[in-house]
Amino acid sequence: MTTSTGPQTRPRRQARTAEVLHTTWLTPAMIRLSLGGEGLAGFDAGEFTDHYVKLIFPPPGAPYGLPVDPAAVEEAHPREQWPVTRAYTVRAWDAAAGVLTVDLVRHGDDGIAPAWAAAARPGDRISLFGPGGAYAPAHDADWHLLVGDESALPAIAATVEALPASASAVVIVEVAGPAEEQLVVTPADVELTWVHRGDPTEDPDRDPGSDPLLAAVRAATERGGDVDAFVHGEADMVRAVRRHLRVERGVPRGRLSASGYWRRGRTDEGWRHEKEDWKAAVEADERESLEEQVGPSTG
Numbered sequence: 001m002t003t004s005t006g007p008q009t010r011p012r013r014q015a016r017t018a019e020v021l022h023t024t025w026l027t028p029a030m031i032r033l034s035l036g037g038e039g040l041a042g043f044d045a046g047e048f049t050d051h052y053v054k055l056i057f058p059p060p061g062a063p064y065g066l067p068v069d070p071a072a073v074e075e076a077h078p079r080e081q082w083p084v085t086r087a088y089t090v091r092a093w094d095a096a097a098g099v100l101t102v103d104l105v106r107h108g109d110d111g112i113a114p115a116w117a118a119a120a121r122p123g124d125r126i127s128l129f130g131p132g133g134a135y136a137p138a139h140d141a142d143w144h145l146l147v148g149d150e151s152a153l154p155a156i157a158a159t160v161e162a163l164p165a166s167a168s169a170v171v172i173v174e175v176a177g178p179a180e181e182q183l184v185v186t187p188a189d190v191e192l193t194w195v196h197r198g199d200p201t202e203d204p205d206r207d208p209g210s211d212p213l214l215a216a217v218r219a220a221t222e223r224g225g226d227v228d229a230f231v232h233g234e235a236d237m238v239r240a241v242r243r244h245l246r247v248e249r250g251v252p253r254g255r256l257s258a259s260g261y262w263r264r265g266r267t268d269e270g271w272r273h274e275k276e277d278w279k280a281a282v283e284a285d286e287r288e289s290l291e292e293q294v295g296p297s298t299g
């Protein structure tokens, strides 16, 4: 679910093809992909700080070339030859130089997108849709709260960089450990907390509501005031934080951008398949809490 203060746009469905300029490991688990080339001419990012593209990956040995038009492929080829897409935040778009920067999390040995990026060489090409986007920080808020994991760090960093010197923000990012912390430069007054996750597979049934990340968010929201919140990353984490903000702190929908970027144990296809059920569960969190406070509706 995404609620936001600005209009929402979907990525344009016309695929473009970009060239790999170079790749850089920012941390042991975060690879930066710099893309350029004529295919990015007219790429129109800048309105939102959570702009994203959908990178398009044909399966190995696909009998078609670039640019990939997934709709045309789906008409002409069997399902096993269809490409998959993965969403990545526009960490930066340098319109003058024509350079698009995206940062990808490598999580273990799985993951189509990070494996492709890790093997990419200058001159390799990739098709993509976009940009889409939905969020920009609300300049009339008292303060900003930005919460996420590594997958949301590109959007959080882009947002923090865009804040004016007069803005105040609390940033809480969950990462695997100290080696995954990144430098974020901003003119704003920012309190940045890194929460170290450890190994979540050691206790896959742990309650996301008891996480150190949620504890940090609870402490931050003690300050009250009109907060503009951005909460993205692993779906169960987002649900727990969103519930706290909406139910316990009464943050209005229009002041909250919150969505599950991925879900533990699901590929992106699996996560997209169950996203509607997740949204319904998130809505139910709010209804049930309201009923606990005022009694069930008799209507």
Ligand SMILES: Cc1cc2nc3c(=O)[nH]c(=O)nc-3n(C[C@H](O)[C@H](O)[C@H](O)COP(=O)(O)OP(=O)(O)OC[C@H]3O[C@@H](n4cnc5c(N)ncnc54)[C@H](O)[C@@H]3O)c2cc1C
Residues within 6 Å of the ligand: 052, 086, 087, 088, 089, 090, 102, 103, 104, 105, 106, 107, 110, 111, 112, 113, 114, 150, 151, 152, 154, 155, 260, 261, 262, 263, 264, 265, 266, 267, 268, 269
């Ligand atoms: C709007 C939007 C913007 C996004 N921006 C970024 C971004 O800038 N950078 C980024 O890295 N991700 C970003 N994501 C999340 C990314 O699209 C998903 O994590 C995606 O599933 C990654 O694809 P994959 O090929 O690596 O793994 P998949 O093939 O989808 O999944 C393989 C396995 O890896 C697990 N997995 C997936 N993602 C993660 C993760 N981040 N950490 C740990 N395990 C994971 C899955 O649960 C699954 O078990 C964004 C998502 C959205 C919707």
